[in-house]
Amino acid sequence: MTEYFLGIDIGSWSTKAVLVDGHKRVVGKxxxxxxxxxxxxxxxxxxxxxxxxxATIKDLKxxxxxxxxxxxxxxxxVRTEISCHARGAFHYFPKEITVIDIGGQDNKVIRVSPxxxxxxxxxxxxxxAGTGAFxxxxxxxxxxxxxxxxxxxxxxxxxLPIGAFCTVFTSTEVLALIRKGEKKEDIVRGLLASVAARxxxxxxxxxxxxxxxxVIAYNPGLRDIFEQDYGLKVEIPPDPQFCGALGAALYxxxx
Amino acid sequence: MPAKRVxxxxxxxxxQVMALHFEEIRQAAEERKGKVAWCTSVGPAELLHAFGFRxxxxxxxxxxxxxxxxxxxxxxxATAAGYSPEICSYLxxxxxxxLKKETPLKKLYGFKxxxxxxxxxxxxxxxxxxxxxxxxxxxxFNVPLMGISTPHPVPALEERHIxxxxxxxxxxxxxxxxxxxxxxxxxxxxxxxxxxxxCTDLWNEVLRTGTAVPSPLTFFDACIxxxxxVVMRGRPEAVDYYKLLLDEMKARVKDGVAAVxxxxxxxxWDGMPVWGRLRDLSEQFSSxxxxxxxxxxxxxWIFDELDPSRPFYSMAKAYTKLFINRTEQVKQEYIRRLVRxxxxxxxxxxxxxxxxxxxxxxxxMPQRLSKEGIPTLVINGDLCDLRFxxxxxxRTSIEAFAEQLLEK
Numbered sequence: 001m002t003e004y005f006l007g008i009d010i011g012s013w014s015t016k017a018v019l020v021d022g023h024k025r026v027v028g029k030x031x032x033x034x035x036x037x038x039x040x041x042x043x044x045x046x047x048x049x050x051x052x053x054x055a056t057i058k059d060l061k062x063x064x065x066x067x068x069x070x071x072x073x074x075x076x077x078v079r080t081e082i083s084c085h086a087r088g089a090f091h092y093f094p095k096e097i098t099v100i101d102i103g104g105q106d107n108k109v110i111r112v113s114p115x116x117x118x119x120x121x122x123x124x125x126x127x128x129a130g131t132g133a134f135x136x137x138x139x140x141x142x143x144x145x146x147x148x149x150x151x152x153x154x155x156x157x158x159x160l161p162i163g164a165f166c167t168v169f170t171s172t173e174v175l176a177l178i179r180k181g182e183k184k185e186d187i188v189r190g191l192l193a194s195v196a197a198r199x200x201x202x203x204x205x206x207x208x209x210x211x212x213x214x215v216i217a218y219n220p221g222l223r224d225i226f227e228q229d230y231g232l233k234v235e236i237p238p239d240p241q242f243c244g245a246l247g248a249a250l251y252x253x254x255x
Numbered sequence: 256m257p258a259k260r261v262x263x264x265x266x267x268x269x270x271q272v273m274a275l276h277f278e279e280i281r282q283a284a285e286e287r288k289g290k291v292a293w294c295t296s297v298g299p300a301e302l303l304h305a306f307g308f309r310x311x312x313x314x315x316x317x318x319x320x321x322x323x324x325x326x327x328x329x330x331x332x333a334t335a336a337g338y339s340p341e342i343c344s345y346l347x348x349x350x351x352x353x354l355k356k357e358t359p360l361k362k363l364y365g366f367k368x369x370x371x372x373x374x375x376x377x378x379x380x381x382x383x384x385x386x387x388x389x390x391x392x393x394x395x396f397n398v399p400l401m402g403i404s405t406p407h408p409v410p411a412l413e414e415r416h417i418x419x420x421x422x423x424x425x426x427x428x429x430x431x432x433x434x435x436x437x438x439x440x441x442x443x444x445x446x447x448x449x450x451x452x453x454c455t456d457l458w459n460e461v462l463r464t465g466t467a468v469p470s471p472l473t474f475f476d477a478c479i480x481x482x483x484x485v486v487m488r489g490r491p492e493a494v495d496y497y498k499l500l501l502d503e504m505k506a507r508v509k510d511g512v513a514a515v516x517x518x519x520x521x522x523x524w525d526g527m528p529v530w531g532r533l534r535d536l537s538e539q540f541s542s543x544x545x546x547x548x549x550x551x552x553x554x555x556w557i558f559d560e561l562d563p564s565r566p567f568y569s570m571a572k573a574y575t576k577l578f579i580n581r582t583e584q585v586k587q588e589y590i591r592r593l594v595r596x597x598x599x600x601x602x603x604x605x606x607x608x609x610x611x612x613x614x615x616x617x618x619x620m621p622q623r624l625s626k627e628g629i630p631t632l633v634i635n636g637d638l639c640d641l642r643f644x645x646x647x648x649x650r651t652s653i654e655a656f657a658e659q660l661l662e663k
Contacts, residue, residue, distance in 0.1 A: 068647050082655035083662075106648065117662050120625065122633075123652055 003061040004053060007248025008042050009081065010034060010069030013104030013132060013214060017045035018245040019053050020253055024091070028052035029242055034069065042073040064252040066244050068105075077252065084247030086110045086118035089210040091250060092237040097208045100199055101244070102215035102222070104132040109203045122202045130198025132215045134167045138191055141171050144184065150221030153189040158182075159229075160190035163197065170194065189225075196225045210235045212243035260541060261512055263476060265500045272483050272496045277364035283309040284370030290435055291370050293392070295385045296485050297555070297574055298378040299403065299424050301451050301566070304489040305444035306435050311370050312486050313388065316360070317345025320352060321530025321639035323359045330640055343384040344609040344639035350391055374434045376427065377402035380580040382612040401430055405575055410582045412575065420571035445563040447489040448570065452561035454488040457497035459557045464504040465548045466597050469513030471504045474524045474547035475537040476514060484556040519544040520660055523594055525551045526605030527613050527638040532646070539650060543657045549597040551578060551590065551615070583618050590615070594629055600660050601630035603653070608635065608643040632656040 002021055009016040011034060019028035028049035032041050046063070050056060065075035066084040079087075081101070089099045090112055099110040107124040124130060139146040160182060162173050170191075177187050195215065199205075209232045216222055217240045226232045237243055283289035292308035294300050296315065303310045320326045326344060329351030334340050336354060338347050352358050353369060360366040375389040375398060386402060393400035403423045406416050428439050458481070464471050472480075480500060487493035506512075522540075524547045529536065540547060555578055562569035578589055594602065602624065604616035611617065621631035634652050637643035 068651065080651050080655040080658060082651070083658045118655075118659055120630070120659070121655055123648060 002055070002059060004050070004055050004059050005249050005252035006046055006049065006060055006063040007084065007245040007250070007252055008045060008063060008065045008067075008073060008075065009084065009242075009245035009248060010038055010042060010065065010067040010073060011081075011104055011214070011244070012068055012106075014241070015041045015045050015067070015069070016242050016245040017042070017049040018242050018249045019049040019055070020246070020249045021053075022253065024250060024253060026246065026249075028055075029239065029245070031241065038069040038072040039074070042069075062252040062255070064248040066248040079248060079251050081244045082108055082110055082121045082123075083118055084244040084251065085212050086112045086247065087116065087250050088243035088245075088247030089212055089237060090116040091246060093208065093210055093235050095208065097210050097235075098205050099210045099212055100205070100226075101213040102130075102132065102195065102199065102211070103213045104215075107131055107199055107202065109199065109205065111203075124198065124202060130195045132213075134170070135191065135195065135215065135219070137167050138171060138174060142174065142178075142184070142187070144188065146218060149188050149192065149219050152185045153192050153221040154224065155185040156183075156189035158186040159193070160186045162187075162190040162194045189221075192219060192222050193225050193229060196222060196229065200230060205230075205232065208233050208235060210237060212237060212240045214241045217241035260516075261507075261514065263472075263480070263500070263503065265480070265496070265503050268496055268499055269480060269482065272487060272492050274364065275492060276483075276486050277360065277366070280309045280311050280370050281364060281366050285367055290373040293372040293375045293389065295377045295381065295389075297380055297577055297579075298376055299427065299570055299574070301447040301489045301561075301570060302424065302427060302431070302439075302444060303376060304447040305439060306431055306437075307443075308374070308435070309370075310486070310489075311372070313349055314345055314385075315482070315486050316358070316369065317349050317639060318528075318530050319359050319363070320348040321345075322533065324531045324641070325352065325357070325359060326531070326639040327641060329355060329357070340640065340642075341609060343382065343388070344637055346384050346388040347609075348639045349388070353392075353395070372396055372398050374398055374431065375400045376431075378405060378574055379403065380405035380407065380574055380577060382579075382610075399430060399434060401427055403427075403574075405580060407580050408582045409575060409580055410585060412572070416575055417568065417572045420575050421567050424570055425567050441566075444566045448561050448566045449563040450491055450494055451489040451558065452563065454484055454490075454493040454497060455556065455558045455561065457494065457501055458484040459554075459559070461497060461501050461504055462549070462553060462557075464501075464508050467508040468521070468598060469511070469515070469518040470521065470546045470548040470597075471507030471512055471514055473514045473537065473540070474528075474550045474553065475533055475540075477550065477553040478528050478533060481553050481556060488556070513546070515541050515544060515546040517544045518546045520600050520657060521546055521548045521598055523547070523549050523590070523597065523599040523602040524605065525590065525602055525615050527552060527607040527610050529605065529607075529636045529641075529644060530638055531641050532636075532644065532649075535646070536649075536653075539653060543654065545657055547603075548599060549593050551593075552613070554593070555579060579612055583615075583620065586615055587620055587623065590620075591624065591627070591629070599629075601632065601656065603656070604631060604633045606633055606635050608637045609640055610638050630656070630660060
């Protein structure tokens with residue numbers, strides 16, 4: 001009988017489940033909006049991941065929960081999303097790396113040793129600027145679908161500095177740029193650049209960077225900014241949004 | 256699951272000492288059985304005791320407002336009156352409560368309101384906010400306001416620093432004599448300084464029991480049991496209390512009783528307590544088997560320079576030498592020494608939004624200490640204003656820090 005290990009990442013925006021087998025191969029995954037019924041959504045994600053693997057709950061050996069809602073669901077163990085993103089990223093890039101996880105409500109910069117241990121981390125201050133919530137808010141105000149941000153940013157020909165610390169002030173800045181007649185491509189690139197800028201002021205970042213989390217999954221154009229504006233070597237794992245859940249699944253498989 | 260906590264038996268005596276302190280103040284303020292002096296927590300309390308004042312500490316009231324979580328109701332009133340929500344939240348909580356005519360002292364100790372002062376005495380060794388805070392009440396009550404402007408920040412302590420402060424303390428005598436109507440009795444001052452020194456030495460010994468592995472007390476215990484060292488030093492009751500507490504802590508060390516059952520990690524807490532989250536944080540650390548064995552904050556009421564043979568000079572030295580009034584370099588050396596003495600595995604810096612003077616993470620210290628091999632974590636929060644505090648972020652940060660240290 002094949003044994004399976006589940007990682008559930010209950011994030012502020014979405015819940016992710018990753019199922020791995022005993023060889024640490026991903027055999028099922030699922031993403032749903034977290035909403036308010038965290039336990040129910042987590043169970044739905046689990047069941048879908050099991051269904052993809054052709055497995056049942058009886059085949060599930062161990063579950064580890066992570067993310068802000070980790071304590072709200074039933075699991076055999078819990079780990080913070082910091083450890084899980086580090087573990088998930090190291091799975092694909094087994095060397096000394098800096099993981100930048102840009103999530104719905106917070107950002108994290110996690111330094112991972114050549115042996116895969118997270119050796120230090122920083123979280124953003126209590127502020128939405130530079131997070132997924134920030135981009136959602138501004139996209140809504142500009143009436144531009146978030147999914148179009150990357151394509152628009154790639155057409156930009158001018159670097160516009162957008163630098164306010166808070167989402168409300170940034171929206172005001174954007175309005176001023178619109179009034180000045182700046183092109184939306186340049187404004188959108190400026191917004192993505194402001195996300196990168198918020199991250200870069202959290203910690204001096206050098207070496208190989210692995211971008212994880214929902215924001216990079218939906219805005220791959222952010223990679224360009226980190227590479228072009230900061231000269232970083234950037235890697236993105238498969239399914240960056242699932243990186244935390246993968247890490248949790250790997251911890252589950254390692255007991 | 257939180258680890259089982261062992262109750263401190265001296266807690267009953269602590270309640271009695273604190274109740275006595277407040278009852279004396281209440282009687283003085285409300286029944287005119289004496290005069291009330293308001294004093295900053297690291298101000299010249301000994302001098303005020305020597306004059307026979309009942310000494311009330313607004314900062315202690317601030318901590319009570321934070322712990323009772325009534326700050327949230329009061330700060331907006333102070334903000335509306337022109338006191339920024341980004342200045343000391345002890346100040347804004349306290350002034351807001353006054354403006355709303357509310358205080359937890361009513362329910363806790365039977366007060367009608369905060370005790371009316373006969374005099375207000377401050378020391379700026381901690382921050383400028385205390386002067387502005389007391390100035391508000393000077394205008395409200397129209398009573399004398401006097402204080403000491405301590406040089407800040409002090410690198411190596413020199414005679415010129417001490418002499419300057421000594422002369423300022425001495426200059427308080429005459430106006431205080433006018434308030435009470437009697438001359439200062441130097442024998443009473445020496446007695447108060449001697450009792451204060453004894454209290455502070457005992458408190459130091461209590462805290463030093465935390466060097467034992469496992470530690471018999473946590474930062475959270477110390478935050479509660481430091482009460483008499485703050486508000487009753489200079490009085491014999493504080494000395495008696497710390498003798499009792501010290502005996503209990505020594506017995507715990509002898510018997511290997513851990514404050515946090517199964518202590519796995521020992522950490523240093525720098526910065527202010529998050530008063531409104533003491534219980535939550537205590538339970539989280541306990542469940543992680545992490546003991547906060549030492550803190551800058553609780554060590555701030557150790558005044559080993561007090562000397563009854565030179566009361567003015569030694570008070571000046573003690574109150575100028577204290578941690579908060581020193582340069583970044585002196586502070587870093589101090590923290591490094593305590594990390595070593597208490598065998599701490601790392602440091603948590605609480606960057607308290609409205610208490611910059613008591614937040615030591617703003618000029619690169621965590622980064623410098625990390626380079627020396629001491630793991631550090633910075634959490635954002637506040638002493639009283641929980642609008643600056645994110646439960647989820649802090650919880651995750653602490654848990655991740657514990658994971659990081661335990662994975663080593």
